[in-house]
Amino acid sequence: MTAVLARDLRVRLDGNVIVDGIDLDVSRGEWVTVIGPNGAGKSTALRAIGGLLPFTGTVELNGTSVDRLHRRERAKTIATVAQSPTVPPGMRVLDYALLGRTPYIPPLGRESAADLAAVEEVLESLDVARFAGRRLETLSGGERQRVFLSRALAQGAGILLLDEPTSALDIGHQQEVLELIDRLRTERGLTVLMTMHDLTTAGEYADRMVLLAEGAVVAAGTAREVLTEDNLAKHYRVRVRVIEGDHGPLVVPVRG
Numbered sequence: 001m002t003a004v005l006a007r008d009l010r011v012r013l014d015g016n017v018i019v020d021g022i023d024l025d026v027s028r029g030e031w032v033t034v035i036g037p038n039g040a041g042k043s044t045a046l047r048a049i050g051g052l053l054p055f056t057g058t059v060e061l062n063g064t065s066v067d068r069l070h071r072r073e074r075a076k077t078i079a080t081v082a083q084s085p086t087v088p089p090g091m092r093v094l095d096y097a098l099l100g101r102t103p104y105i106p107p108l109g110r111e112s113a114a115d116l117a118a119v120e121e122v123l124e125s126l127d128v129a130r131f132a133g134r135r136l137e138t139l140s141g142g143e144r145q146r147v148f149l150s151r152a153l154a155q156g157a158g159i160l161l162l163d164e165p166t167s168a169l170d171i172g173h174q175q176e177v178l179e180l181i182d183r184l185r186t187e188r189g190l191t192v193l194m195t196m197h198d199l200t201t202a203g204e205y206a207d208r209m210v211l212l213a214e215g216a217v218v219a220a221g222t223a224r225e226v227l228t229e230d231n232l233a234k235h236y237r238v239r240v241r242v243i244e245g246d247h248g249p250l251v252v253p254v255r256g
């Protein structure tokens with residue numbers, strides 16, 4: 001079963017073509033990571049797939065066109081963590097994470113005990129439960145990033161769209177978060193589509209990788225197929241050595 005399907009996806013912003021005809025398939029339970037240099041169009045493609053930007057072409061989530069899904073239905077299907085989510089000023093961590101339960105709360109209703117329990121469990125698993133009463137702006141960048149992820153996981157959607165979800169995390173929390181996502185994927189069959197700049201780590205976790213450059217897919221396949229010295233030299237304009245590691249290729253930049 002295909003969880004995310006994109007065909008000839010194109011996005012124009014202010015008259016510029018940013019995403020230039022992407023095809024993408026992510027099977028249910030699969031982890032696909034989109035890589036590419038700054039400005040390649042990764043965030044824009046993800047936002048279009050999440051139904052957050054106008055596009056041309058086709059985007060289907062679990063077989064239904066994304067623009068046919070009403071807001072609530074879409075939120076139950078796909079949860080997105082943007083690169084820099086906007087936070088209502090003064091909002092506390094628990095209330096922010098509870099926003100993830102919005103699609104389950106009836107209009108004019110309040111969250112149930114089950115909603116609260118679901119959120120508390122997620123906050124616990126991301127090591128941020130102790131900040132529940134704190135305002136988001138008082139947290140460190142990495143603590144806040146884990147709260148953003150909590151809100152998305154609390155949403156209980158089967159598809160996770162994550163734009164650089166670990167960019168602000170220390171190496172320990174980065175591993176914890178990626179392991180948690182991987183565990184949820186195994187336990188609940190979650191589908192993961194994410195972007196990441198750390199190529200070695202990206203390759204360790206992803207089933208498949210997609211390399212975007214100038215709005216187009218220039219390589220796709222396993223980490224070994226995509227993370228080659230030639231691909232990286234050509235599209236990142238950098239000299240790297242790619243060494244075989246225990247869990248996939250290790251990408252090491254070379255000076256000079």
Ligand SMILES: Nc1ncnc2c1ncn2[C@@H]1O[C@H](COP(=O)(O)OP(=O)(O)OP(=O)(O)O)[C@@H](O)[C@H]1O
Nearest residue numbers: 013014016018036037038039040041042043044045
């Ligand atoms: N509203 C806009 N109008 C014009 N150009 C835009 C607009 N928004 C984004 N862009 C441009 O689109 C290109 C792709 O941006 P996008 O954020 O998708 O790249 P990215 O691959 O996610 O980059 P990064 O790795 O730096 O996060 C960039 O060159 C950006 O400047």
